[in-house]
């Protein structure tokens with residue numbers, strides 16, 4: 001369903017960043033302020049080094065105060081003013097929030113929740129992606145904007161809607177879901193078979209009887225739920241592509257994008273990725289969490305991977321506190337700088353914020369902004385200016401690529417299906433496992449790409465499958481080919497369990513992978529709260545002192561694989577817990593349980609050693625809390641910790657940020673960052 005990316009568009013963002021350098025700025029909402037303030041805004045933007053702002057995101061009520069009555073005068077003035085100050089504009093279609101009149105005139109445009117309650121205007125995002133009327137109004141305003149501004153010199157990028165992630169269970173959604181199902185299945189018999197509707201007497205006589213998974217007396221059919229998620233992502237994507245196409249039809253040659261939300265569960269970003277000209281993402285790490293820095297690194301790796309390695313745009317982040325958490329911790333200036341540099345390190349060529357000027361009114365009045373309520377005479381604004389200056393020093397990294405030799409399998413349908421209720425344990429969470437495995441590599445300074453199942457894996461020396469509940473034939477074949485030619489493969493528990501319709505694959509598991517991993521299983525069980533001991537066999541020469549399992553285990557039998565460790569006690573006592581199988585030129589590890597961090601790290605180290613994967617530092621050992629990643633010719637070192645850290649960096653380097661020479665050892669104060677270039681490479 002994803003349209004082919006027009007080749008002309010592939011480098012459009014690259015061209016922009018090539019011209020502007022790293023883009024720096026944020027959401028600018030002049031419609032919320034009297035026009036007397038606009039000039040001050042533009043002047044302060046120039047002072048801060050802002051070169052790109054996103055305009056118009058929530059301006060529909062101002063652009064179209066009544067149906068069909070358009071007022072573009074204010075926007076003309078804003079775009080001219082920004083252009084006169086040398087600031088480029090990412091012009092947004094205002095369609096994330098229709099004005100109240102749309103829902104009043106056309107109540108069917110409003111979304112309905114699973115309990116049948118229709119949501120109303122007064123907040124934002126009150127639309128259903130299913131509604132033809134909403135979509136027509138959205139395309140109409142997008143077309144009018146595009147026709148008016150396609151040649152405006154300030155407009156260098158287009159931004160459709162905002163943070164697609166709306167879900168609707170109402171009659172409009174039911175209609176569109178049925179059409180989508182007809183297209184997917186052809187006949188109602190095919191749907192009944194795929195969904196297994198003879199369980200609990202769910203058999204449908206006609207597509208017209210099928211509903212979105214609204215509130216039900218008990219658990220929903222997991223196949224119905226999975227398809228409704230697929231449909232929802234598709235319906236949202238259609239809202240995006242309709243407006244994108246309207247902008248293109250008006251003659252736009254600028255890159256067109258929308259802002260993703262990382263691992264957002266309502267959008268299958270592998271499906272979306274080819275439809276945007278540049279991957280853009282909003283990132284609000286919770287620094288109250290001890291794993292925030294590695295978790296956000298994972299999101300950044302996903303964004304780079306979605307774009308096939310091309311630079312991406314950090315479209316929104318907070319300069320200090322958010323206002324939507326129950327308790328909002330501020331960011332220090334160092335933290336805000338480090339977050340931004342981390343995104344650059346992992347492939348971003350745009351560092352933007354929500355928002356430029358802090359709102360005085362409305363629900364987000366306490367959300368931080370580059371220009372706070374207190375004005376320009378503030379530490380926050382000073383730090384924004386300092387960040388702008390830092391980013392200008394990083395021009396040499398623009399366009400640079402991150403080369404990753406490890407691929408981690410992840411996809412949305414597998415995640416969705418894995419987390420439907422009614423499974424051995426609700427404690428096994430796909431994203432949590434991906435984060436744990438990724439964190440082990442992050443700590444070792446090893447760059448990782450996220451990979452869609454079925455994709456070509458030839459670029460990777462090691463492939464990791466932390467938890468892929470659904471594994472289809474093409475994905476299994478790609479994994480096999482990778483191992484055959486010499487890659488290390490590590491497969492985590494409860495992988496390869498189900499087919500594309502969330503139906504369990506019968507036979508010893510993992511059905512499509514068991515020959516490859518040389519081990520097979522017959523039951524999945526929740527493990528007790530107290531960790532289960534895992535005893536290393538002599539073959540596991542690098543076993544940690546203590547290896548434990550928890551959450552979920554499998555009853556395995558070795559069918560050709562070496563057993564590296566067995567469960568020591570409990571229901572699975574004596575059964576293999578970790579195995580290794582040589583196939584072709586490579587090796588496949590299988591983990592029959594969720595392993596403790598030390599045991600998981602030991603297996604991953606073995607697999608990385610076998611594949612010859614090195615990190616950015618010798619021995620893959622970075623000091624605690626230090627992130628290291630190479631982008632193009634630059635080595636980024638970021639100290640996320642509280643103490644001073646030293647990193648060995650052989651050879652003469654220069655730090656682009658401080659302009660200091662670094663010879664042999666980099667010393668990083670808490671919260672400090674370096675971007676090192678080899679001196680002879682300059």
Ligand code: GLA
Nearest residue numbers: 162163282316322354364367
């Ligand atoms: C999102 C939205 C913005 C704003 C910020 C606040 O990213 O896109 O409009 O609400 O969150 O954190």
